Amino acid sequence: MTTDQSALPSPAPGNFAGRRARRRAMAVGGFLITLFLTFLGLLAITFFIGRVIPIDPVLAVVGDRATQAQYDAAKIAMGLDRPLYEQFFTYVVNVFSGDLGRSVSTGRAVADDLSRFFPATFEMATLGILIGVALGVPLGVTAAARQGSWLDQAIRVVGLLGYSVPAFWLGLVGLALFYARLRWVGGPGRLDIFYDGLVSPVTGMILIDSLLAGEIDIFWNAVWHIILPASVLGFFSLAYIARMTRSFMLDQLSQEFVTTARVKGVPEQVVIWRHAFNPIRVPLITVIGLSYAGLLEGSVMIETVFSWPGIGNYLTTALLNADMNAVLGSTLVIGAVFIVINKVSDVLYRVLDPRAR
Amino acid sequence: MTTRDWLLADSPTSRWQANAGRAYRVFTALLRNPLSVLGGVIILVLLLTALFAPWIAPFSPTGQSLADRLLPPSGEHWMGTDELGRDIFSRVVWGSQITLTIVLLVALISAPLGLLIGAISGYFGGWVDKILMGFTDIFLSLPKLILALAFVAALGPGINNAIIAIAITSWPAYARIARAETLTIRNAEYISAVQLAGAGPIRVIVQHILPLCTSSMIIRVTLDMAGVILTAAGLGFIGLGAQPPLPEWGAMISRGRTFILDQWWVATMPGFAIIIVSLGFCFLGDGLRDVLDPKSEGKS
Amino acid sequence: MSTPLLEVENLRVSFPTHSGRVEVVKGLSFTLGRERLGIVGESGSGKSMTGRSILKLIRKPGEVTADKLRFEGIDILDQNEKQMRAIRGARISMVMQDPKFSLNPVMTVGEQIAEALVTHQKLGRKEVQQRILDMLTAVRINDPERVAKLYPHEVSGGMGQRIMIAMMLIPEPELLIADEPTSALDVSVQAQVLDIIDDLVTRKGMGLILISHDLALVSRYCDRILVMNAGRVVEECAARELDKAQHPYTRGLLAAMPVIDETRDELPVLDRTQWAGT
Ligand SMILES: Nc1ncnc2c1ncn2[C@@H]1O[C@H](COP(=O)(O)OP(=O)(O)OP(=O)(O)O)[C@@H](O)[C@H]1O
């Protein structure tokens, strides 16, 4: 962790506010530029994957059952007779205007498909990160406060399991145990079959839509279904967050100002939470952001297991059908969300920490 | 003079002796940490299993026997049988070869690639550094798994393409490390001495800079191996990695999905193999880091 | 004479290392009344560890033993954590060595001082605020209202030191341990800060343990002096009689001190061979 206590003494007051505002404006500008460049890099990579690697990109897009006429039309439409840099430019313009091409398996525009499937993934990953934060942070703090205890050892092992258990496997085992055997949770899908299609999508997130429609039964049924996949995702973020929290906390607890607090006679709980934990809230935001982004990625693996109609499921179906437009579209959307979360948590760090202001 | 004295000599007489002595010290320090010993043992077992698979596995990994379909674990079939009557334990044993191959090849492709890019970037600095690191940072801020999936989709399913895709997405972290290390030693006196003696950049990088990056690289590569195994298994699970009838662990879990509610062992058993091997790399990596880089203890 | 403020007998502090347990304080003994005691010694001689063990603040792998460690008749080593918390800050407090690292970087100065007070006394918001401002004024900080709202990285080293002193004096302890309260400061500020401590300590009739590596400084502000080396007391004397000190280490330290009308070209360096093995 980078707790830089050797911060410089404060500059003289005076023109302080003005300079601070200008510096912040410059920081925001620089942030937008790196964001844009990173996104352009992502586009370059997807372009490379879609147009350069395949021996015949046209075939990859129209599929091998297309007629010769369809093939030729697609070739012209994709601009493959043009030079590469021009193709890339067109590609970037298309993406920024929301055109991701058409999916051969669903026959719809990829952008439409993605906006339809995204809410389900978003809902699950968000619940997952809430579980991860709610459990991971206290566990990490407790582990550090009782360094070396059995609880600390257990949390260490959980942390490493988070790096070693395949998400799809944990989902399957969870289904076998908590659904098939114990009946504690609902099975695959977002709702029981007879509830399907009863609430009209507003946000696309069933937990919210059912509440908006006042359908309490459907809400609880949705909770019953989402709880297992969200917990599986939550486990991975819990493992990561607890591990990082523990390591940050150990760093803090060995600092002199923590001893100062003890010298004052402050109770141990206050020492831990107010003095050791408060300074790490900001770096923890970055960790949570990273973990959240990781969950979006992890959801790709478990959505197939839970028949969850989200982007992950859409992507895996597209992968198996070699539906390149859909694959690259999903990659772009997940990648973009990933980049934004990454960079925003980075910026939050700098805005929220009094030492960096 | 015993071997041990030779290894622990305070003033080694050759570079080879110095390296051997250092390796010996790392090794003895690792032995003091029970978890890294456990990790080492797991990886050793993986190696031996892969090497001696034909002798360890009691059945053929592909031999079907429809009469023995979906048998639960028993004395004869330790992990039960799958839907084609194949012995799951034998398949897991043979699968270790695939896992080991993937891990080794990914490490052998991505680590040198990352090392080279990082070392060049750090050594030359200036715009070379800017471009290479800009590129690296873009890769680093993208989701690795998704990127690997997209690459495999374009390259076509199969184990070789899976390896290439994973390697392509793994090098940036190594480039960052190598660059950081290079920057700290680029301006050292002895590097200038070598340059004055007329060594060109290639010689300086290969002979003097790369060797110094190895310890931090070994830590990082070991820690990353768990992720590589998970990604490869994930590709196999989705159906883009190793193709049937290869006994790849992820693909085996995928076949077992259909029976997960009644014949739980088909999907569960290969998962344990993945977890144990990944944990082994994590334990060893953690231990190596504590020994080689004590100041970063407990961080990830 | 009534019971002394602090009695220490055969105090030992040890830490486990790669080569077994190492004692960093080896059998320290002294008693303290309501007076000013100076502890002097070079870096690493165990001064801070002595201070911390009086507050029972040596963290886990470290270990403290003593035949006697009594504060106003209370056996410190016998107290549980809860009882210790009632003593820390309220009855014994310690000015920490380096304000740059000893102040919480994400709490304002005011909040940190307030915490020292409200941990031990139930007071209204207004009253707490008033006490903080008074205390900051007492340690001669101009514009205390502004300073109370600053974060530690926004104050200078000298201010940080004075804030530290304010924080430790605000609950009005009976014994103050000041661990190198001035080592980070330049000479003119040093005297100022020590005068503040001296003034407050004499006014409130507190005991003071002043830890420093600067013999001249300590002899000016203290009644009695302990000279420590490598975890042991090598000399104990009244400050006035310092020039009669016997031990070669003290003599060495004295000889290395510049005097007003200096005639030597070069100050002698400590010759460690003379007391090696003590
Ligand atoms: N956690 C620890 N483990 C092992 N040894 C320690 C530990 N903490 C302190 N020590 C050792 O204890 C000895 C005394 O330390 P202490 O902080 O009391 O010195 P000091 O006299 O205050 O020095 P300074 O003037 O530099 O503040 C030192 O030699 C130090 O190396």
Ligand SMILES: [Mg+2]
């Ligand atoms: Mg000290």
